[in-house]
Amino acid sequence: xxxxxxxxxxxxxxxxxxxxxxxxxxxxxxxxxxxxxxxxxxxxxxxxxxxxxxxxxxxxxxxxxxxxxxxxxxxxxxxxxxxxxxxxxxxxxxxxxxxxxxxxxxxxxxxxxxxxxxxxxxxxxxxxxxxxxxxxxxxxxxxxxxxxxxxxxxxxxxxxxxxxxxxxx
Amino acid sequence: xxxxxxxxxxxxxxxxxxxxxxxxxxxxxxxxxxxxxxxxxxxxxxxxxxxxxxxxxxxxxxxxxxxxxxxxxxxxxxxxxxxxxxxxxxxxxxxxxxxxxxxxxxxxxxxxxxxxxxxxxxxxxxxxxxxxxxxxxxxxxxxxxxxxxxx
Numbered sequence: 001x002x003x004x005x006x007x008x009x010x011x012x013x014x015x016x017x018x019x020x021x022x023x024x025x026x027x028x029x030x031x032x033x034x035x036x037x038x039x040x041x042x043x044x045x046x047x048x049x050x051x052x053x054x055x056x057x058x059x060x061x062x063x064x065x066x067x068x069x070x071x072x073x074x075x076x077x078x079x080x081x082x083x084x085x086x087x088x089x090x091x092x093x094x095x096x097x098x099x100x101x102x103x104x105x106x107x108x109x110x111x112x113x114x115x116x117x118x119x120x121x122x123x124x125x126x127x128x129x130x131x132x133x134x135x136x137x138x139x140x141x142x143x144x145x146x147x148x149x150x151x152x153x154x155x156x157x158x159x160x161x162x163x164x165x166x167x168x169x
Numbered sequence: 170x171x172x173x174x175x176x177x178x179x180x181x182x183x184x185x186x187x188x189x190x191x192x193x194x195x196x197x198x199x200x201x202x203x204x205x206x207x208x209x210x211x212x213x214x215x216x217x218x219x220x221x222x223x224x225x226x227x228x229x230x231x232x233x234x235x236x237x238x239x240x241x242x243x244x245x246x247x248x249x250x251x252x253x254x255x256x257x258x259x260x261x262x263x264x265x266x267x268x269x270x271x272x273x274x275x276x277x278x279x280x281x282x283x284x285x286x287x288x289x290x291x292x293x294x295x296x297x298x299x300x301x302x303x304x305x306x307x308x309x310x311x312x313x314x315x316x317x318x319x320x
Contacts, residue, residue: 027319031315034203035311035312035315038207038209038210038211038213038214039214041207042207043211043214043215046211049240056236056237059228059233059236063227063228067225067226067227068224071224150204153200153203154204157200157203158196161196
């Protein structure tokens with residue numbers, strides 16, 4: 001399936017043009033996208049560090065997950081919305097960018113990692129809630145989450161550079 | 170004191186020149202800066218949310234802040250370290266960038282606030298206004314920082 005015609009149409013819509021050609025709107029959306037990183041990744045990192053057994057030791061895992069994840073999810077929604085607006089402002093270039101493509105795959109993998117965690121080892125969290133060092137499957141989930149999200153941030157930043165683009169934009 | 174010659178000298182240093190002339194170094198330092206920012210934001214946010222009565226409510230504020238202290242200091246070190254490197258590579262651009270000066274001003278105030286008023290609030294275990302001011306200041310630092318790229 002070739003999505004390029006669709007992205008070309010999308011890029012020509014009034015909203016896309018308006019963001020792309022704006023003086024303040026584009027920087028404002030991009031800044032929102034970067035700063036929600038603290039809300040989303042900052043809090044996810046707290047949970048991951050707790051799962052790995054190096055941060056917030058002594059705080060029950062269920063408390064960290066239960067009380068911080070709602071905030072992190074709020075951050076994710078803001079991040080996804082601002083990210084979609086950024087994509088909308090230049091879909092042709094973004095979709096052809098290798099870093100963007102890798103980033104989307106990595107985000108998919110973080111989702112799979114999170115689902116695996118929540119539907120397997122986290123189901124039995126009561127057994128290891130207060131362990132300073134959680135079971136290896138929880139540690140592995142925390143480690144994978146941290147590594148994958150770091151790669152997402154790195155790819156997101158690198159997306160601004162057009163080193164590997166076929167058409168330089 | 171005239172600052173421009175200082176900035177010119179900083180930009181001409183070996184470190185600044187090496188980063189500026191490399192294709193990969195600056196983007197990689199930027200990534201480190203962003204990841205440090207995320208961790209710093211997380212550690213600040215957990216304590217500020219707690220001061221507001223949200224987030225990890227089951228833990229005493231001082232204990233929570235104590236546990237996060239090494240991570241906060243580490244994240245601040247990474248963010249400041251990578252920030253200095255980026256600054257060296259484009260000191261002159263920064264000199265003429267209004268957001269750069271706003272950011273440095275806000276950073277000084279935010280850091281000062283964190284180690285005085287906020288530290289006291291954490292010790293007392295309460296301080297809703299302090300938490301809001303703290304989050305506002307760091308948000309301002311990050312906001313102005315991103316705008317250095319635009320103006």
